[in-house]
Amino acid sequence: MSIKKLLITMAVAAVLIVPAAGFSDTIAEGERLGKTCAGCHGTAGNTPGTYIGKIGGQNSAYMSKVLKEFSADKRPASVEMSIVAKGYSDIQLESVAAYYASLKWVNSDNPVDSKKILAGKAMASDNGCLDCHGIKGEGIGEFPRIGGQNKGYLYEVMKRYRSGDISSDEMSMLSDFSDDQLDQLANFFSGIR
Amino acid sequence: MSISRRNFIKYTSAAAIGAGVLGCHHEINVSSSTGIIMPKSSKRIVILGGGWGGATAAKYLKLEDPSLDVVLVERQDSFISCPVSNWVIGGFRKMSDITVSYEGLIKNYGIKVLHAEAKELDAENGQLKTDKGIVEFDLLLASPGISYKYDTVEGLNTPDAIDRFPAAFKAGAETVKLAERLAAMKPGGSVLLTVPPTPYRCPPGPYERISLIADYLKKNKPGSKLIVFDSNDGIVSKGPLFKKAWNDYYSDIIEYVPDNYLVSVDAGTGRVVSEKGEITPDVVNVIPAMKANQTAFDLGLMDKDDDEWVRAYPDTFMSYKYENVYVVGDSTHNGAVGGVPKSGYVANSMGKVAASAMARRLNGKEPLEPTYANTCYSLVNEQEGIFVSAVYRYDKNIKRIMSVSGGVSPERKALFAKHAQNWAESIWSDMLL
Numbered sequence: 001m002s003i004k005k006l007l008i009t010m011a012v013a014a015v016l017i018v019p020a021a022g023f024s025d026t027i028a029e030g031e032r033l034g035k036t037c038a039g040c041h042g043t044a045g046n047t048p049g050t051y052i053g054k055i056g057g058q059n060s061a062y063m064s065k066v067l068k069e070f071s072a073d074k075r076p077a078s079v080e081m082s083i084v085a086k087g088y089s090d091i092q093l094e095s096v097a098a099y100y101a102s103l104k105w106v107n108s109d110n111p112v113d114s115k116k117i118l119a120g121k122a123m124a125s126d127n128g129c130l131d132c133h134g135i136k137g138e139g140i141g142e143f144p145r146i147g148g149q150n151k152g153y154l155y156e157v158m159k160r161y162r163s164g165d166i167s168s169d170e171m172s173m174l175s176d177f178s179d180d181q182l183d184q185l186a187n188f189f190s191g192i193r
Numbered sequence: 194m195s196i197s198r199r200n201f202i203k204y205t206s207a208a209a210i211g212a213g214v215l216g217c218h219h220e221i222n223v224s225s226s227t228g229i230i231m232p233k234s235s236k237r238i239v240i241l242g243g244g245w246g247g248a249t250a251a252k253y254l255k256l257e258d259p260s261l262d263v264v265l266v267e268r269q270d271s272f273i274s275c276p277v278s279n280w281v282i283g284g285f286r287k288m289s290d291i292t293v294s295y296e297g298l299i300k301n302y303g304i305k306v307l308h309a310e311a312k313e314l315d316a317e318n319g320q321l322k323t324d325k326g327i328v329e330f331d332l333l334l335a336s337p338g339i340s341y342k343y344d345t346v347e348g349l350n351t352p353d354a355i356d357r358f359p360a361a362f363k364a365g366a367e368t369v370k371l372a373e374r375l376a377a378m379k380p381g382g383s384v385l386l387t388v389p390p391t392p393y394r395c396p397p398g399p400y401e402r403i404s405l406i407a408d409y410l411k412k413n414k415p416g417s418k419l420i421v422f423d424s425n426d427g428i429v430s431k432g433p434l435f436k437k438a439w440n441d442y443y444s445d446i447i448e449y450v451p452d453n454y455l456v457s458v459d460a461g462t463g464r465v466v467s468e469k470g471e472i473t474p475d476v477v478n479v480i481p482a483m484k485a486n487q488t489a490f491d492l493g494l495m496d497k498d499d500d501e502w503v504r505a506y507p508d509t510f511m512s513y514k515y516e517n518v519y520v521v522g523d524s525t526h527n528g529a530v531g532g533v534p535k536s537g538y539v540a541n542s543m544g545k546v547a548a549s550a551m552a553r554r555l556n557g558k559e560p561l562e563p564t565y566a567n568t569c570y571s572l573v574n575e576q577e578g579i580f581v582s583a584v585y586r587y588d589k590n591i592k593r594i595m596s597v598s599g600g601v602s603p604e605r606k607a608l609f610a611k612h613a614q615n616w617a618e619s620i621w622s623d624m625l626l
């Protein structure tokens with residue numbers, strides 16, 4: 001191996017190693033900062049109940065984005081999170097997001113209705129939900145995981161996209177869905193196990 | 194405080210009779226010569242009190258370092274939550290809804306739960322004396338909660354008065370008693386609730402209870418009144434939100450008298466005397482002034498003679514008094530730790546900070562920079578909730594906890610009541626499952 005090639009190899013290795021070390025520091029920092037979130041989101045972000053979203057195993061890019069938006073009052077309908085997120089800098093929020101994203105996702109055990117699931121499933125394929133959110137709602141890239149999420153949370157957040165309380169081009173198609181339809185979608189996605 | 198040789202011996206014979214550890218499936222041996230039960234064979238942390246601070250610390254110690262031997266000393270058979278206990282008094286939750294077993298801590302984390310009464314501390318020798326035997330420790334964490342200052346009201350410090358005027362600020366039998374008295378009252382009756390002077394546990398707690406008793410009377414006991422004597426000169430927490438709900442829903446039920454201290458009670462006649470007048474209501478809920486749990490005094494944890502709360506350093510919660518004893522939760526001294534409310538959420542945060550600091554100390558590591566938060570949800574009726582939230586940090590200059598951000602809900606909402614229920618489920622699971 002020529003010296004030049006070796007140097008390049010080492011440089012590439014260094015580039016790979018440095019972020020890796022930085023990454024585990026970020027996660028440790030996120031764990032330290034994020035321990036208090038468990039009071040509302042449960043240990044490791046595996047949130048029981050139904051109206052508070054699970055965050056353990058949700059994707060990092062999405063959580064980073066929404067946490068910073070909470071802090072900047074861009075999602076004012078999330079009243080608790082707008083107060084909580086202001087307690088941290090954007091860099092701290094990114095580490096908290098990285099920490100929760102590194103944990104295992106545990107599917108919701110909220111009770112779901114099989115008739116609503118069928119209706120929700122049909123709507124999900126007709127409307128391309130699975131194209132962006134994945135075939136099991138597992139999330140793709142920056143698109144959030146919605147399969148196995150708590151049902152009450154899914155229903156409430158979809159109502160906010162519908163009313164424009166959260167502005168999102170991708171989700172604007174919900175504007176003409178009825179309450180019943182959103183409930184059916186929530187049952188379908190929450191019921192993915 | 195140290196245990197004298199004589200006490201040790203006296204105590205040994207008593208211990209031999211009733212030693213029992215729930216969930217610890219092997220026999221406990223009580224050494225007849227030392228009185229020591231569950232002899233220590235590895236690094237051990239003993240937790241006194243399986244409430245909000247203690248249960249959290251026990252679980253998080255095991256998450257931090259599963260090799261630690263963690264023993265939780267708690268007198269009660271199961272955990273009964275103070276948060277949500279006002280909903281039981283309001284008639285729309287049962288005691289079983291707010292009761293959680295300690296089995297999760299035992300089965301999921303291998304924590305040893307010793308149902309016993311802690312009596313004395315020998316910090317120098319690392320021994321906690323309980324009514325079931327002596328437990329050895331490397332480090333002790335105490336989260337014993339509060340005691341009522343019954344002696345601040347004339348006539349209150351007797352068994353009859355305590356029975357007639359229950360406080361229900363420790364969830365359990367007192368909660369049931371108050372709920373039953375309300376249920377038994379005739380329509381058109383009168384209820385009196387007295388709010389203690391600060392500092393007391395859960396600043397919005399009395400006002401949530403006032404709202405929910407009023408809600409109960411409105412639905413079930415038409416024509417009844419709820420009189421409130423508040424020792425403080427106004428509502429202590431979330432004042433405008435509570436006031437608005439009372440005006441909107443309960444203006445013909447609640448009669449609120451601020452700045453009115455309770456002077457005396459008479460258990461025989463039921464008469465209650467305050468600075469501004471006297472009445473003889475049908476049902477009375479006296480929430481007395483509070484101090485750290487009597488156990489903290491008995492264990493000798495007070496730094497100064499006239500202290501009523503335990504001083505601890507808020508970066509680790511090590512006590513001022515003993516380097517191997519940590520204290521968290523309601524029993525901590527606000528002057529020493531900083532301006533955090535005495536809440537379950539704060540006790541949960543403190544328990545995590547102390548657990549991390551203690552586990553790291555036993556492993557020869559420096560403590561991490563601590564983090565803390567609070568949220569107290571309150572219902573104003575069965576459907577609608579309000580809340581106050583804050584994030585705190587440790588200020589290295591003044592060595593106290595300082596608020597970074599905080600606020601209250603701008604209005605009451607049904608969604609906040611749902612979040613309140615789910616918050617409780619989340620935090621109970623964070624402590625006990």
Ligand SMILES: Cc1cc2nc3c(=O)[nH]c(=O)nc-3n(C[C@H](O)[C@H](O)[C@H](O)COP(=O)(O)OP(=O)(O)OC[C@H]3O[C@@H](n4cnc5c(N)ncnc54)[C@H](O)[C@@H]3O)c2cc1C
Nearest residue numbers: 242244245246268275276311337338395522523536537538
């Ligand atoms: C009506 C009401 C509503 C509330 N609502 C909220 C709310 O919505 N949100 C919130 O955050 N907080 C709320 N709180 C406050 C919360 O309950 C307390 O802040 C919390 O319990 C404090 O935890 P702790 O660990 O300090 O004490 P505790 O939870 O009281 O735990 C102390 C434990 O120690 C045990 N113990 C004490 N001495 C001994 C001994 N000698 N031997 C053995 N065991 C012993 C006790 O049995 C008890 O289990 C509320 C309180 C009340 C009364």
